[in-house]
Amino acid sequence: MEEKQKVARPVDGIEGYGNDMVLFDNQPLDWVDRLYLLVTPQDQHKLQYWPQNPQSFRNVLHEYTARMEQLKEQLLKSIARSISLPEDCFLNQFGERSIMYARFNYYPPCSRPDQVLGLKPHADGSGITILLQDKQLQGLQVKKDDKWYQVPIMPQALLINLGDQLEIMSNGILKSPVHRALTSSERERFTLAMFCAPDPENEIGPVEELVDDKRPRLYKKIRNYPETYFHYYQQGKRPIDAVRV
Ligand SMILES: O=C(O)CCC(=O)C(=O)O
Numbered sequence: 001m002e003e004k005q006k007v008a009r010p011v012d013g014i015e016g017y018g019n020d021m022v023l024f025d026n027q028p029l030d031w032v033d034r035l036y037l038l039v040t041p042q043d044q045h046k047l048q049y050w051p052q053n054p055q056s057f058r059n060v061l062h063e064y065t066a067r068m069e070q071l072k073e074q075l076l077k078s079i080a081r082s083i084s085l086p087e088d089c090f091l092n093q094f095g096e097r098s099i100m101y102a103r104f105n106y107y108p109p110c111s112r113p114d115q116v117l118g119l120k121p122h123a124d125g126s127g128i129t130i131l132l133q134d135k136q137l138q139g140l141q142v143k144k145d146d147k148w149y150q151v152p153i154m155p156q157a158l159l160i161n162l163g164d165q166l167e168i169m170s171n172g173i174l175k176s177p178v179h180r181a182l183t184s185s186e187r188e189r190f191t192l193a194m195f196c197a198p199d200p201e202n203e204i205g206p207v208e209e210l211v212d213d214k215r216p217r218l219y220k221k222i223r224n225y226p227e228t229y230f231h232y233y234q235q236g237k238r239p240i241d242a243v244r245v
């Protein structure tokens with residue numbers, strides 16, 4: 001507890017240990033505590049929020065971040081190739097100063113899982129998200145055609161989720177799925193999400209190759225999508241609707 005307090009999120013900040021920011025009356029709250037840290041670029045680390053206990057925490061997170069940066073690059077290239085685009089087209093929009101956030105999600109046991117969600121339905125605001133799932137407890141669900149589907153646990157596997165910014169860049173060809181997390185009355189659940197996103201100062205938008213007469217531009221160009229995202233998300237709305245043409 002004491003260690004968590006040392007890195008507690010300030011009321012007006014996003015990094016650190018805490019729970020939902022309350023921005024609106026009647027805002028549905030999530031049954032989750034989280035430690036949220038910017039891990040890339042390194043020169044923007046706010047180390048005051050990086051726990052020193054356990055002692056290995058900072059080094060392990062550094063190393064994990066470096067691996068996830070490599071994985072992100074490979075994934076963005078492969079995804080581009082898979083839809084016949086030049087392999088660097090998403091990476092170029094991410095830019096040299098692309099960002100990555102680590103979010104450690106801790107869902108405590110909840111006595112009313114029928115009433116309370118761990119995370120309300122949302123699509124990620126990232127470009128892509130790399131999720132390390134809890135090894136024992138399922139909880140993640142994805143929505144398709146208005147039905148919720150349970151995501152199975154695959155030990156040793158990372159789950160890759162596409163976020164809104166890749167949907168925007170791909171002019172809607174790639175979809176950023178809506179998902180949610182359930183709670184359990186029996187057990188706690190831990191997950192680690194790494195959100196990979198473009199440099200917020202870069203203007204992003206549908207890549208030119210994917211806009212033509214047959215497929216008109218679906219999304220506007222936008223800078224700093226996370227800012228737009230955050231406000232819509234906490235009201236339970238879909239932020240990507242704000243950038244539709
Ligand atoms: O905890 C999970 O399984 C999902 C986490 C998630 O969707 C998120 O952090 O955005």
Ligand SMILES: [Fe+2]
Pocket residue numbers: 122123124179
């Ligand atoms: Fe998510």
